[in-house]
Amino acid sequence: MNPDEDTEWNDILRKHGILPQQVKVTQNDIYDSAVAQAQEEESRRLERLDIDELAELEDEEDDRVLEQYRQQRVAEMQAQAAREKYGELVQISEPAYKSQVTECSKQTWVVVHLFRESIPECKLMNRHLAELAQQYRATKFVKIVSVECIHNYPDKNLPTLLIYGHGDMKGQLVRLDRYGGMRTRRRDIEQYLLDIGAIDKAMRRPLAGDGDSSDGDSDDGRATYVDLGKRVE
Known part of the structure:
Protein backbone atom coordinates (compact mmCIF):
# COMPACT_ATOMS: atom_id res chain seq x y z
CA MET A 1 0.00 0.00 0.00
CA ASN A 2 1.35 3.38 -0.98
CA PRO A 3 0.45 5.93 1.76
CA ASP A 4 0.84 8.79 -0.73
CA GLU A 5 -1.80 7.48 -3.11
CA ASP A 6 -5.06 9.42 -3.31
CA THR A 7 -7.41 6.48 -2.59
CA GLU A 8 -10.62 6.17 -0.61
CA TRP A 9 -8.95 3.80 1.90
CA ASN A 10 -6.05 6.21 2.45
CA ASP A 11 -8.56 9.03 2.98
CA ILE A 12 -10.21 6.96 5.77
CA LEU A 13 -6.82 6.31 7.39
CA ARG A 14 -5.93 10.01 7.19
CA LYS A 15 -9.30 10.93 8.73
CA HIS A 16 -8.52 8.74 11.77
CA GLY A 17 -4.95 9.97 12.07
CA ILE A 18 -3.35 6.71 11.04
CA LEU A 19 -1.76 8.35 8.00
CA PRO A 20 -0.58 11.98 7.90
CA GLN A 21 -2.70 14.47 5.97
CA GLN A 22 -1.84 14.70 2.31
CA VAL A 23 -0.22 17.96 1.26
CA LYS A 24 -1.66 19.10 -2.08
CA VAL A 25 0.47 21.41 -4.18
CA THR A 26 -1.51 24.04 -6.11
CA GLN A 27 -0.56 26.00 -9.19
CA ASN A 28 -0.15 29.08 -6.97
CA ASP A 29 2.30 27.15 -4.80
CA ILE A 30 4.34 26.21 -7.86
CA TYR A 31 4.30 29.80 -9.12
CA ASP A 32 5.30 31.24 -5.73
CA SER A 33 8.10 28.71 -5.41
CA ALA A 34 9.41 29.55 -8.88
CA VAL A 35 9.33 33.30 -8.12
CA ALA A 36 11.13 32.81 -4.82
CA GLN A 37 13.79 30.65 -6.49
CA ALA A 38 14.31 33.22 -9.25
CA GLN A 39 14.65 36.02 -6.70
CA GLU A 40 17.16 33.98 -4.69
CA GLU A 41 19.24 33.24 -7.80
CA GLU A 42 19.16 36.93 -8.78
CA SER A 43 20.34 37.93 -5.31
CA ARG A 44 23.23 35.47 -5.49
CA ARG A 45 24.18 36.80 -8.94
CA LEU A 46 24.20 40.42 -7.71
CA GLU A 47 26.37 39.48 -4.74
CA ARG A 48 29.08 38.27 -7.10
CA LEU A 49 29.26 41.58 -9.03
CA ASP A 50 31.77 44.34 -8.28
CA ILE A 51 31.01 48.09 -8.15
CA ASP A 52 31.63 48.71 -11.87
CA GLU A 53 29.51 45.76 -12.92
CA LEU A 54 26.68 46.93 -10.64
CA ALA A 55 26.84 50.45 -12.18
CA GLU A 56 26.68 48.98 -15.69
CA LEU A 57 23.75 46.80 -14.69
CA GLU A 58 21.93 49.85 -13.30
CA ASP A 59 22.25 51.60 -16.68
CA GLU A 60 20.88 48.50 -18.41
CA GLU A 61 17.96 48.36 -15.98
CA ASP A 62 17.13 52.03 -16.65
CA ASP A 63 17.09 51.35 -20.40
CA ARG A 64 14.89 48.31 -19.85
CA VAL A 65 12.38 50.32 -17.80
CA LEU A 66 12.28 53.07 -20.44
CA GLU A 67 11.73 50.51 -23.20
CA GLN A 68 8.92 48.85 -21.24
CA TYR A 69 7.28 52.26 -20.75
CA ARG A 70 7.63 53.06 -24.45
CA GLN A 71 6.04 49.74 -25.43
CA GLN A 72 3.22 50.34 -22.96
CA ARG A 73 2.51 53.80 -24.38
CA VAL A 74 2.55 52.44 -27.95
CA ALA A 75 0.07 49.73 -26.94
CA GLU A 76 -2.18 52.32 -25.25
CA MET A 77 -2.10 54.58 -28.32
CA GLN A 78 -2.91 51.66 -30.61
CA ALA A 79 -5.83 50.63 -28.39
CA GLN A 80 -7.18 54.19 -28.38
CA ALA A 81 -6.84 54.46 -32.16
CA ALA A 82 -8.74 51.18 -32.53
CA ARG A 83 -11.62 52.62 -30.47
CA GLU A 84 -11.66 56.05 -32.15
CA LYS A 85 -12.57 54.76 -35.59
CA TYR A 86 -15.69 56.80 -36.39
CA GLY A 87 -15.70 60.61 -36.32
CA GLU A 88 -18.59 61.35 -38.72
CA ARG A 204 -13.28 64.12 -25.94
CA ARG A 205 -11.33 65.82 -28.72
CA PRO A 206 -11.37 69.61 -29.11
CA LEU A 207 -12.84 71.15 -32.23
CA ALA A 208 -11.06 73.88 -34.15
CA GLY A 209 -12.38 77.14 -32.68
CA ASP A 210 -14.34 75.09 -30.16
CA GLY A 211 -17.38 76.95 -28.95
CA ASP A 212 -21.16 76.81 -29.03
CA SER A 213 -22.77 79.34 -31.34
CA SER A 214 -26.22 78.74 -29.82
CA ASP A 215 -26.22 80.75 -26.61
CA GLY A 216 -29.88 80.49 -25.71
CA ASP A 217 -30.71 79.24 -22.21
CA SER A 218 -32.37 75.88 -21.88
CA ASP A 219 -35.67 75.78 -20.04
CA ASP A 220 -36.53 73.56 -17.11
CA GLY A 221 -38.99 71.35 -18.94
CA ARG A 222 -38.51 67.62 -19.02
CA ALA A 223 -37.69 65.65 -22.15
CA THR A 224 -40.64 63.92 -23.78
CA TYR A 225 -40.42 60.10 -23.91
CA VAL A 226 -42.82 57.98 -25.92
CA ASP A 227 -43.25 54.37 -26.85
CA LEU A 228 -41.74 54.14 -30.32
CA GLY A 229 -43.49 50.87 -31.03
CA LYS A 230 -41.78 48.19 -33.04
CA ARG A 231 -38.20 49.11 -33.89
CA VAL A 232 -36.36 48.05 -36.97
CA GLU A 233 -34.41 44.88 -36.27
Missing part, protein backbone atom coordinates in the same frame (compact mmCIF):
# COMPACT_ATOMS: atom_id res chain seq x y z
CA LEU A 89 -22.36 61.56 -38.70
CA VAL A 90 -23.28 58.97 -41.35
CA GLN A 91 -26.68 58.59 -43.00
CA ILE A 92 -27.98 55.01 -43.19
CA SER A 93 -31.02 53.35 -44.77
CA GLU A 94 -33.54 50.84 -43.43
CA PRO A 95 -31.85 47.68 -44.83
CA ALA A 96 -28.61 48.60 -43.03
CA TYR A 97 -30.23 49.38 -39.68
CA LYS A 98 -29.71 45.97 -38.09
CA SER A 99 -26.01 45.71 -38.96
CA GLN A 100 -25.16 49.40 -38.54
CA VAL A 101 -27.07 49.93 -35.28
CA THR A 102 -28.37 46.85 -33.46
CA GLU A 103 -25.39 44.58 -34.15
CA CYS A 104 -22.80 47.34 -34.01
CA SER A 105 -24.06 48.48 -30.60
CA LYS A 106 -22.87 45.19 -29.09
CA GLN A 107 -19.32 46.53 -29.47
CA THR A 108 -19.79 50.28 -29.15
CA TRP A 109 -22.37 52.96 -28.35
CA VAL A 110 -24.51 54.09 -31.28
CA VAL A 111 -26.46 57.37 -31.43
CA VAL A 112 -29.28 57.34 -34.01
CA HIS A 113 -31.03 60.49 -35.20
CA LEU A 114 -34.48 60.09 -36.76
CA PHE A 115 -34.93 63.19 -38.91
CA ARG A 116 -36.53 64.92 -41.85
CA GLU A 117 -34.70 67.60 -43.84
CA SER A 118 -37.75 69.89 -43.88
CA ILE A 119 -37.76 70.33 -40.08
CA PRO A 120 -35.46 73.11 -38.76
CA GLU A 121 -34.87 71.39 -35.41
CA CYS A 122 -33.64 68.30 -37.28
CA LYS A 123 -31.13 70.41 -39.20
CA LEU A 124 -29.93 71.88 -35.91
CA MET A 125 -29.61 68.43 -34.36
CA ASN A 126 -27.67 67.14 -37.37
CA ARG A 127 -25.22 70.01 -37.01
CA HIS A 128 -24.70 69.34 -33.31
CA LEU A 129 -24.30 65.58 -33.85
CA ALA A 130 -21.83 66.09 -36.69
CA GLU A 131 -19.63 68.14 -34.33
CA LEU A 132 -20.04 65.68 -31.46
CA ALA A 133 -19.09 62.84 -33.80
CA GLN A 134 -15.78 64.61 -34.44
CA GLN A 135 -15.20 65.06 -30.72
CA TYR A 136 -16.21 61.57 -29.56
CA ARG A 137 -14.83 59.22 -32.20
CA ALA A 138 -15.28 56.07 -30.14
CA THR A 139 -19.07 56.49 -30.42
CA LYS A 140 -20.90 55.84 -33.68
CA PHE A 141 -23.28 58.60 -34.83
CA VAL A 142 -25.81 57.88 -37.58
CA LYS A 143 -28.95 59.49 -38.96
CA ILE A 144 -31.88 57.95 -40.81
CA VAL A 145 -35.02 59.45 -42.35
CA SER A 146 -37.72 58.92 -39.73
CA VAL A 147 -40.29 57.10 -41.91
CA GLU A 148 -37.60 54.72 -43.18
CA CYS A 149 -36.82 53.68 -39.62
CA ILE A 150 -40.40 53.62 -38.27
CA HIS A 151 -43.13 53.72 -40.93
CA ASN A 152 -45.70 56.49 -40.44
CA TYR A 153 -43.63 57.99 -37.62
CA PRO A 154 -45.19 61.44 -36.96
CA ASP A 155 -43.20 64.57 -37.78
CA LYS A 156 -44.39 66.13 -34.50
CA ASN A 157 -42.00 63.78 -32.65
CA LEU A 158 -38.92 64.99 -34.53
CA PRO A 159 -36.08 65.24 -33.97
CA THR A 160 -35.78 61.92 -32.14
CA LEU A 161 -32.60 60.39 -30.74
CA LEU A 162 -32.30 56.65 -30.08
CA ILE A 163 -29.32 55.64 -27.97
CA TYR A 164 -28.07 52.05 -28.31
CA GLY A 165 -25.53 50.22 -26.19
CA HIS A 166 -24.75 46.57 -25.41
CA GLY A 167 -27.07 45.48 -28.21
CA ASP A 168 -30.19 47.24 -26.91
CA MET A 169 -31.81 50.67 -26.71
CA LYS A 170 -30.69 52.53 -23.61
CA GLY A 171 -32.47 55.85 -24.07
CA GLN A 172 -34.64 57.97 -26.33
CA LEU A 173 -35.08 61.72 -26.61
CA VAL A 174 -38.12 63.01 -28.48
CA ARG A 175 -38.22 66.65 -29.61
CA LEU A 176 -36.11 69.47 -28.21
CA ASP A 177 -38.71 71.01 -25.89
CA ARG A 178 -36.47 70.33 -22.91
CA TYR A 179 -33.77 72.61 -24.28
CA GLY A 180 -35.91 75.34 -25.83
CA GLY A 181 -36.32 74.03 -29.38
CA MET A 182 -34.11 76.01 -31.74
CA ARG A 183 -32.20 77.41 -28.75
CA THR A 184 -30.73 73.96 -28.07
CA ARG A 185 -26.96 74.05 -27.77
CA ARG A 186 -24.45 71.39 -28.65
CA ARG A 187 -23.41 71.10 -25.02
CA ASP A 188 -27.04 70.32 -24.09
CA ILE A 189 -26.99 67.24 -26.32
CA GLU A 190 -23.46 66.43 -25.16
CA GLN A 191 -24.54 66.42 -21.52
CA TYR A 192 -27.57 64.26 -22.33
CA LEU A 193 -25.30 61.67 -23.97
CA LEU A 194 -22.80 61.87 -21.10
CA ASP A 195 -25.56 61.22 -18.57
CA ILE A 196 -26.61 58.06 -20.43
CA GLY A 197 -23.02 56.92 -20.85
CA ALA A 198 -23.02 56.96 -24.66
CA ILE A 199 -19.91 59.15 -24.76
CA ASP A 200 -16.83 59.26 -22.56
CA LYS A 201 -15.56 62.65 -21.39
CA ALA A 202 -12.01 61.27 -21.24
CA MET A 203 -12.15 60.59 -25.01
